[in-house]
Amino acid sequence: ATENKALITLFGATGDLAKRKLYTSLFKLYQKGYLADHFALLGTSRHEMSDEEFQELVLNSIKDIPAKDGEAEAFSKHFFYCAHDVTKPEHYVKLKDRLAELDKQFGTEGNRLFYMSMAPQFFGTIAINIKKQGLLTDNGYNRLVIEKPFGRDFDSAKKLNDELSQTFEENQIFRIDHYLGKEMVQNIQALRFGNPIIEALWNNRYIDNIQVTLSEKLGVEERAGYYDNSGALRDMVQNHIMQVVAQLAMEEPVAFTDDDVRVEKIKALRSLRVYTPSEAAANFVRGQYGAVNDQPDYRHEDGVDPESGTETFVAAKLMFDNYRWSGVPFYVRTGKKLADKFTRIDIVFKKPLIDIFANPDTADKQALKSNVLTIYVEPNSGFGLRLNAKHVGQGFTTEPVDLNFVQSDTAKKESPEPYERLFHDALEGNHTNFASWAEIAYAWKFVDVIRNLWDIEKPQFPNYTPGSMGPAAASELLARDGRKWVYDL
Numbered sequence: 307a308t309e310n311k312a313l314i315t316l317f318g319a320t321g322d323l324a325k326r327k328l329y330t331s332l333f334k335l336y337q338k339g340y341l342a343d344h345f346a347l348l349g350t351s352r353h354e355m356s357d358e359e360f361q362e363l364v365l366n367s368i369k370d371i372p373a374k375d376g377e378a379e380a381f382s383k384h385f386f387y388c389a390h391d392v393t394k395p396e397h398y399v400k401l402k403d404r405l406a407e408l409d410k411q412f413g414t415e416g417n418r419l420f421y422m423s424m425a426p427q428f429f430g431t432i433a434i435n436i437k438k439q440g441l442l443t444d445n446g447y448n449r450l451v452i453e454k455p456f457g458r459d460f461d462s463a464k465k466l467n468d469e470l471s472q473t474f475e476e477n478q479i480f481r482i483d484h485y486l487g488k489e490m491v492q493n494i495q496a497l498r499f500g501n502p503i504i505e506a507l508w509n510n511r512y513i514d515n516i517q518v519t520l521s522e523k524l525g526v527e528e529r530a531g532y533y534d535n536s537g538a539l540r541d542m543v544q545n546h547i548m549q550v551v552a553q554l555a556m557e558e559p560v561a562f563t564d565d566d567v568r569v570e571k572i573k574a575l576r577s578l579r580v581y582t583p584s585e586a587a588a589n590f591v592r593g594q595y596g597a598v599n600d601q602p603d604y605r606h607e608d609g610v611d612p613e614s615g616t617e618t619f620v621a622a623k624l625m626f627d628n629y630r631w632s633g634v635p636f637y638v639r640t641g642k643k644l645a646d647k648f649t650r651i652d653i654v655f656k657k658p659l660i661d662i663f664a665n666p667d668t669a670d671k672q673a674l675k676s677n678v679l680t681i682y683v684e685p686n687s688g689f690g691l692r693l694n695a696k697h698v699g700q701g702f703t704t705e706p707v708d709l710n711f712v713q714s715d716t717a718k719k720e721s722p723e724p725y726e727r728l729f730h731d732a733l734e735g736n737h738t739n740f741a742s743w744a745e746i747a748y749a750w751k752f753v754d755v756i757r758n759l760w761d762i763e764k765p766q767f768p769n770y771t772p773g774s775m776g777p778a779a780a781s782e783l784l785a786r787d788g789r790k791w792v793y794d795l
């Protein structure tokens with residue numbers, strides 16, 4: 307591994323995300339040699355804390371990761387702390403001095419990575435102060451890594467982006483969408499552009515419809531306050547689902563570089579049909595979970611408004627108006643308290659135009675089933691391909707058989723967690739797995755129409771039972787087109 311020389315400034319260093327994901331990811335990069343002698347992290351938040359106390363906090367976050375003797379301690383010595391209120395410009399002066407010292411001490415050669423892991427209302431302020439108070443260097447790189455959510459509609463996202471742009475250029479900004487760090491989401495590109503037999507069929511001549519499901523088993527848990535203000539449309543559809551769908555729909559990039567991939571994703575999102583309000587009403591379904599046994603319905607969860615109209619489920623039919631996809635619906639759905647926790651993508655191919663095996667004497671006039679290519683994203687990673695084969699025995703009937711490839715446990719263990727991968731990409735300056743502003747802008751413009759419609763019309767909630775796959779309307783969305791969800795209960 308090549309060492310990345312970098313000085314990281316982390317805003318929100320005592321937060322939940324930092325403790326659960328960021329320190330563990332950095333430690334794994336350290337164990338693999340991507341981070342070594344020439345890196346340091348300056349953590350900040352409002353709390354007063356000494357460097358030693360902060361190092362303890364870091365050690366505590368990584369304690370469950372198997373390590374060599376002394377490795378964790380040596381790693382923790384790269385961590386420093388500075389109490390800081392992001393809203394006070396004068397506080398940035400302390401940061402500036404500390405960063406200058408650490409740069410010298412660790413030989414980080416002016417490479418600065420600023421990571422914003424705190425409440426999004428501060429993102430703009432921090433970015434502006436980073437420049438104004440002179441935290442940028444001119445001998446190395448200056449990069450910004452920023453957490454979600456990126457705005458709550460197009461206007462607020464644009465405002466945030468304008469603020470960030472006062473300090474950072476687009477190619478210095480790394481917007482985290484952790485779905486893009488998942489092994490099998492990245493595998494979409496390998497599958498499509500590495501296999502002529504797949505790419506040759508990847509269009510409206512052979513594909514009947516595409517289904518994307520991001521299903522969660524848990525309810526809102528501790529994030530109720532945030533979630534009730536956001537809802538599934540903003541929390542999952544605008545970012546994760548749009549990014550997955552863009553990768554499925556995009557054209558082949560000229561080369562597998564971040565710039566080339568971006569161009570194609572933007573083009574794909576540009577051809578996504580933006581609905582009128584009445585089309586939105588017809589093509590989007592929202593849901594909110596009800597009560598079951600001793601578990602409360604969504605409205606009675608701690609931290610949720612008892613009259614909340616927030617959706618915990620969304621299903622939709624998306625259409626791309628371009629030559630490749632004209633007429634092929636992309637059905638997407640996501641929700642909380644569904645049957646199981648998994649993410650999968652089903653590519654449903656068209657049936658043969660003529661079914662020569664159909665038997666007029668049996669009820670099963672359509673003997674042949676659709677070929678389905680499934681990309682299992684999580685918890686298992688793999689591919690499945692459903693084919694029609696002859697049923698073993700006398701006579702001649704057909705039945706579907708499944709070819710399955712599941713990644714081995716060893717591969718699973720070796721596979722870096724999304725945050726580890728994305729941190730490394732940011733250190734390398736590789737944007738492939740980050741969302742560009744243009745992609746985010748198109749995604750918000752698309753989603754804003756739905757949000758505006760839903761904000762006006764009061765929903766009939768709750769409308770689905772925990773443990774199901776959402777409201778009945780989500781099945782009707784496909785039934786209306788003579789289709790079904792491949793994964794159904």
Ligand code: NAD
Nearest residue numbers: 318319320321322323351352390391392423424453454455
């Ligand atoms: P958190 O509330 O746990 O932590 C916030 C941090 O910011 C704390 O360290 C706090 O001390 C600090 N802070 C707050 N106000 C400050 C101020 N005025 N000056 C300086 N420091 C201040 O938040 P979190 O859950 O860690 O989330 C961080 C970011 O990551 C958010 O943007 C969130 O949306 C995003 N995110 C979190 C998760 C998650 O699982 N926690 C998942 C995805 C995205």
